[in-house]
Amino acid sequence: MSWVQVAVSRSSEDIFDEDADEMYLLQKEWNSTMKKRLKEGYRDGIEAGKELALQEGFNQGYRHGAELMATCGQFRGTLNALLSWCHLNGHDSALSKINNLLDVIGKHEEDVLKYLNSIEQQPDLGHILDSVQDMDLNHTDPAGTEYNEVKAGKHEDVGSSGENICRNNGEVGSLQSECSKAKLCTDSERSTLAWVKKQTTWLVEQLGLSLDILHHVQQLEH
Amino acid sequence: MAAAAASANSDMFDEIVMAEERFHGEGYQEGYAEGSHVGVIEGRRYGSLHGAKIGSEIGSYLGFALTWQCLLQKCTDEKNSKKIRALDSLIGMIQKFPYEDPTYDKLQEDLEKIRGKFKQLVPD
Numbered sequence: 001m002s003w004v005q006v007a008v009s010r011s012s013e014d015i016f017d018e019d020a021d022e023m024y025l026l027q028k029e030w031n032s033t034m035k036k037r038l039k040e041g042y043r044d045g046i047e048a049g050k051e052l053a054l055q056e057g058f059n060q061g062y063r064h065g066a067e068l069m070a071t072c073g074q075f076r077g078t079l080n081a082l083l084s085w086c087h088l089n090g091h092d093s094a095l096s097k098i099n100n101l102l103d104v105i106g107k108h109e110e111d112v113l114k115y116l117n118s119i120e121q122q123p124d125l126g127h128i129l130d131s132v133q134d135m136d137l138n139h140t141d142p143a144g145t146e147y148n149e150v151k152a153g154k155h156e157d158v159g160s161s162g163e164n165i166c167r168n169n170g171e172v173g174s175l176q177s178e179c180s181k182a183k184l185c186t187d188s189e190r191s192t193l194a195w196v197k198k199q200t201t202w203l204v205e206q207l208g209l210s211l212d213i214l215h216h217v218q219q220l221e222h
Numbered sequence: 223m224a225a226a227a228a229s230a231n232s233d234m235f236d237e238i239v240m241a242e243e244r245f246h247g248e249g250y251q252e253g254y255a256e257g258s259h260v261g262v263i264e265g266r267r268y269g270s271l272h273g274a275k276i277g278s279e280i281g282s283y284l285g286f287a288l289t290w291q292c293l294l295q296k297c298t299d300e301k302n303s304k305k306i307r308a309l310d311s312l313i314g315m316i317q318k319f320p321y322e323d324p325t326y327d328k329l330q331e332d333l334e335k336i337r338g339k340f341k342q343l344v345p346d
Contacts, residue, residue: 034245041246045253050261057265058272062324065273066280070321073281080282081289084344109278116270213292216285 065116071220072109075196076102078217082203091207098203101196108192193220269324276333280321283340287313290343305343312339 083098085091197217204214291309294302315336320326 034241037242037245038249041249041251042253042256043249044246045250045255046257046260047253048250049254049257049259050264051257053258053261054265057262057267058269059265059324060262061266061269061271062273063269063322064266065270065275066277066322067273069274069277070281070284073278073283074285075281076278077282077285077287078289079285081286081293084290085293113271113274116274117267209293213289215292216288 061116068112068116069109071193072105072112074217074220075193075200076105076109078214079105079196079200082200082207086207094203094207097199101199101203104192104196108196273322273324276321276329280316280319280333280336283336284313284316286344287316287340308339308343312336312343315339 079098079102083095083102086094086098197220200217201211201214204211287309291306291313294306294309315332319332319336321329321333323329326332
């Protein structure tokens with residue numbers, strides 16, 4: 001348009017200057033109006049997008065959180081039942097061990113909650129699952145001195161109950177090779193819940209109870 | 223002439239309205255994408271913590287009830303068989319309860335029922 005301006009300005013410079021000011025003001029007003037519309041649209045869009053996505057995200061997160069914590073809860077409930085039973089039947093020696101295991105579960109539940117609160121921001125579910133496994137890896141390290149004591153003191157027993165778990169797995173899939181059974185054991189040893197599972201199994205054996213009472217725990221995946 | 227001018231004015235008016243709508247629409251699209259992203263993240267966080275709370279509670283009831291049921295079966299007097307029947311019914315309620323489904327409309331109602339039943343059965 002510059003050639004038009006030049007052409008017009010040659011003929012009547014003063015008049016053009018007045019028009020130019022007016023044009024400039026109109027342009028400015030137009031720009032600010034359109035900017036306002038853009039902003040209004042953005043605000044409306046954010047609200048509409050959020051409203052729908054909040055519910056969708058809530059549903060996804062709810063399912064994930066519920067399934068993850070239901071497993072922890074089952075361990076806690078099982079240990080609480082054993083605690084009550086030992087109380088009622090005078091097996092006082094087992095009480096502190098069960099309480100230790102409950103502490104480990106409690107700590108694990110706290111960690112899961114912390115993780116849900118932070119990592120849940122990642123929209124990729126595969127990434128979330130990886131993170132759970134990473135987190136479990138960290139937990140093979142002792143969570144505290146009591147945890148250490150239980151682990152170190154009962155090392156041999158842990159080993160034997162580990163073999164039991166292997167045997168059970170072997171029964172389920174009798175075609176599995178020795179190699180894959182061994183791998184299954186090392187994999188499951190990595191998580192806190194697997195460790196608690198072994199300790200609980202050992203405890204139930206020591207109490208002279210049938211391992212049937214842990215049938216539901218053996219089926220839990222972690 | 224007057225009619226032509228009026229029509230030109232109305233064309234211009236239409237154009238302004240259309241431009242305003244277009245800008246609003248562009249902003250809306252951008253906002254909607256951003257809102258969806260933020261909403262999913264926020265919703266997931268709230269949802270996961272809420273689900274975790276209910277999952278943990280229901281899981282612990284189930285773990286307790288299943289273990290307690292097995293422990294009670296060792297001694298089979300009259301009093302225990304009554305308790306075992308009550309436990310059976312509690313376990314049935316929990317296993318039927320879709321606690322992991324946030325769209326289940328009786329979630330809170332069923333949870334209260336299970337909670338109440340569990341409190342009756344827990345040994346003091």
